[in-house]
Amino acid sequence: MNRLKNNEHQTLCARCGGQCCRTRPGIEAPERFLALPDPAAALATLLLQTEWVLETHYGVPYTPGVTAPDPGRIIQYPRPATLSEQGKDSVDITAADDCIYLTPTGCSLAFEARPRMCRELIPDSCFECETPWGRREAALAWLHHQDIIQAATAALVPQEGFRP
Ligand code: SF4
Ligand code: SF4
Structure with a gap:
């Protein structure tokens, strides 16, 4: 996992009420899993616990000289589930809801x-919060690690009731 400086601003975020955590939880980068001996097994464990889900990104973001636009391609990437997604068969990206790790006092996960x-x-x-690592960057980061996603979901398909 990359080491990022802790930029939490608890006073500001308390005033806001955690709006970023009340819509769609943030996507994780491949590095968390690549740092482990079996990345697919680590991802499969999170999915099986129903705390995390796989979200689908439609198309490859165009990056001149690096990636060509490919609107027909699907990229999947993992993120924590929302309360309404937890334990469900599918991810509904049109339905905003609280991240399962959000508590009345903020995120229950340690920053790292x-x-x-x-x-x-x-x-x-002004609550116009931005990120230099958004969905575009997540899609590009996961583009060449879809094998981890596929291996994780393949390991889970025999599990009763699981739908990636
Ligand atoms: S939207 Fe911005 S101010 Fe609000 S909780 Fe998220 S980071 Fe904090
Ligand atoms: S509650 Fe934590 S994990 Fe969930 S979206 Fe907010 S910061 Fe991310």
């Missing part, structure tokens, strides 16, 4: 354990 998108979000005093 949070998804990269959460750690990179920069609190703004």
Whole structure:
């Protein structure tokens, strides 16, 4: 996992009420899993616990000289589930809801354990918070690690009731 400076701003985020955590939880980068001996097994464990889900990104973001636009391609990446997604068969990206790790006093995960998108979000005093690592960056990061996703879901398919 990359080491990012803790940029939490608890006073500001308390005033905001955690709006970023009440819509769609942040996406994690592949590095969390690549740092482990069996990345697919680590991801499969999180999915099986129903605390995490796989979200689908449609298309490959265009990066001149690096990636060509490919609107027909699907990229999957992992993030914590929302309360309404937990234990469900599918992810509904149109339904905003609280992240399962959100508590009345903020995120229950230690800063280092949070998804990269959460750690990179920069609190703004006008609540126009932005991140240098968003969905585009997540899609590009996971583009060449879809084998981990596929191996994780393949390991889970025999599990009763699991749908990636
Ligand atoms: S990072 Fe921004 S949107 Fe998220 S809780 Fe803090 S102030 Fe609110
Ligand atoms: S993991 Fe924590 S910081 Fe990220 S969306 Fe969930 S509650 Fe918010």
